[in-house]
Structure formats: C-alpha cells, structure tokens
Amino acid sequence: MKSITHPTGLFDNGAKDYKHITAIPLAAAMGAEIQGVDLSNVSDYAFAEIEAALYRHKLIFFREQDISFTDHENITLRFGDFGTDAYTKGVEGHKNIQPVIKEATVETKMVFGSGWHTDSAFLDCPPAIAINYGKDMPPYGGDTLFANSVLAYNSLSPAMKEMIAPLKVWMSAKHVVSSMQAEKQSQQRKSGELGSLELDVDTQKMIEGSYHPLVRTHPVSGEKSLYVDKTYACGIEGMTEEESRPLLDFLAGFVTQESFVCRLKWYNNTVIMWDNRICLHQAFNDYDGYRREMYRAVVMGEKPE
Ligand code: SIN
Numbered sequence: 001m002k003s004i005t006h007p008t009g010l011f012d013n014g015a016k017d018y019k020h021i022t023a024i025p026l027a028a029a030m031g032a033e034i035q036g037v038d039l040s041n042v043s044d045y046a047f048a049e050i051e052a053a054l055y056r057h058k059l060i061f062f063r064e065q066d067i068s069f070t071d072h073e074n075i076t077l078r079f080g081d082f083g084t085d086a087y088t089k090g091v092e093g094h095k096n097i098q099p100v101i102k103e104a105t106v107e108t109k110m111v112f113g114s115g116w117h118t119d120s121a122f123l124d125c126p127p128a129i130a131i132n133y134g135k136d137m138p139p140y141g142g143d144t145l146f147a148n149s150v151l152a153y154n155s156l157s158p159a160m161k162e163m164i165a166p167l168k169v170w171m172s173a174k175h176v177v178s179s180m181q182a183e184k185q186s187q188q189r190k191s192g193e194l195g196s197l198e199l200d201v202d203t204q205k206m207i208e209g210s211y212h213p214l215v216r217t218h219p220v221s222g223e224k225s226l227y228v229d230k231t232y233a234c235g236i237e238g239m240t241e242e243e244s245r246p247l248l249d250f251l252a253g254f255v256t257q258e259s260f261v262c263r264l265k266w267y268n269n270t271v272i273m274w275d276n277r278i279c280l281h282q283a284f285n286d287y288d289g290y291r292r293e294m295y296r297a298v299v300m301g302e303k304p305e
Helices: 044-057 069-079 149-154 158-164 174-190 203-208 241-255
Strands: 022-025 032-035 059-062 098-102 129-136 144-148 168-171 210-213 215-217 224-226 233-236 261-264 270-275 279-283 292-299
Touching: 022 044, 032 044, 044 059, 044 270, 059 261, 069 129, 069 292, 144 149, 149 224, 149 241, 174 203, 210 215, 224 241, 233 241, 270 279
Parallel strands: 032 059
Antiparallel strands: 022 032, 059 270, 098 292, 129 270, 129 292, 144 261, 144 279, 168 210, 168 233, 215 224
C-alpha cells in the first residue's frame, strides 16, 4: 500500500492492495474511485473489500455502472436494512429508491442536498450509508463536495476535544423546513412546478429533531468524528442559543475547511457510496438549463453514540 498522508499528518488516504477491487484515491483528505466492479453482480469477496474501502476512504465511487432499481436495492441491502429518508417518496414499485431529479426547465434557488450537511441528522437513527446513482448528469456543474469529519475531529486541540466530549447537539430540520416552505411558495407563484423538492412529510417531528453526541464513534472502525453541520446543528443541550451558536459555527466551519474536502465530478452512470457517520456533503445548484437525474437509497443507521 502506498500511503497518502494528509498535510496535517492525521489521515492516510492511501489505498490498500485489495484482491478483488482496485481503489484509486481522489484526494489526500478522503475519497476513492473503485475499479474492477460491476455493481449489478458483486461477489461476497468483492463486497467485503468495497465495505472496507468505504470505511477507509469515507466516500467511494464507481464509474460506468448500468444498474436497475432492483440492482440498486440489492447492493443497498448488502450493507443492512433500508433506512428512512425524510424528504422524498420512492419511485413507483421501489419505495426505497428515491428520485433526486431537477429538470432542465426548473429554476430554483434550493436543490435537494444543498448546504453542508450530514443526512437526516434530526432522526433518532440517521442513515448510516447513502448510495446514489447518477444516471443523467449535466455536462458541467452539479458536483458534490464531501468533508472528512474524522480528520476534522483529529485536527482539534486536546483542550477542545476535552471540552466537547460530553456535549450533545440538537439536530433539527427547522431551517430546512422553513427554506423549503418559502421556496415552495415562490415556485408555486411562478409556475406550480417544484422538481423533486416536495415536502410531504411530518415536518413537526423533523423540527423537534433529536439530541446526538457532538463527537460520535463509528460502530465498526471505532473512529471518532465531529457530528456537526451547517444545516441541522441548531443547539447544544443545556446551553443557551447565545452560548451554543459561536461554538457550532466554529465547528461546522472547521469541518468543512478546504483541506478536509474532496470534490466529486459526476458523469452519467456513476454510483457513489458515502458513510454518513464520518463525512458531510453538499450538492451544488450551478447547472441551470440542464437535467440532473439521480436515484438514492440509504442504509438504516444506529443511534449515534
Ligand atoms: C444527496 O443525496 O444529499 C444529494 C447529493 C447530490 O445531489 O449530489
């Protein structure tokens, strides 16, 4: 294995020498392309290496995959039960495959996944892993950014680590719900068209949210990561808004600093998998006039500890 040491010296994104797959690192911070795999037909040996590569690199991606909804379901179920997606309904006949589609004609300020976030953190058991299939992607733009929250945690000072160790973060969708409601009203005023940004869900529960450890431990690798983002982290248990806001702003900005980030360029038929417990991500709305068609499935997560 050739080491790829992050400039901080606190993370090695080098790829292991696997037997059934090839991993090619994307950046020093995280991410790897996996080659030598047809996701519609994965042996148990190859799957074990894919899982290990996912935990190691946090985000992995596969080019030139031609998968059906059933293939997408099957590869998701190799990791565990389907998780909950709070925002979208599945496609017909495949309720766990959620369409994330923006038509070329839709002009919106807000797209699904915009703003740095960890998926559905307001749930008691947020998804562990997400698997997205980019089927028809724009010729430019629409990239997805990822940030390594293990590297971020390891880069904090010992004093900061000690201070935040016992804290619980209030994860709530209150900002997302109000932005979506405002966007929905503005879209309806314009045309009645909303792309896949529907809000047919129990928003009250999403706003109530959940309290989770600000530092969570990965159930398999034991790695500690910062569980904070710019979208859902709305408070800290036992603190006033005035007290918690500066700390949350600092930590959420710290995790997403450029050197902890990798950027994924999509092509048609790219499948990506990320471990939602150890990274954040953000989608970009910079491809107006082009269709972006993606399908997403999530794996049930555990209660963060
Ligand atoms: C998401 O699943 O959060 C959306 C990612 C993307 O659209 O790139």
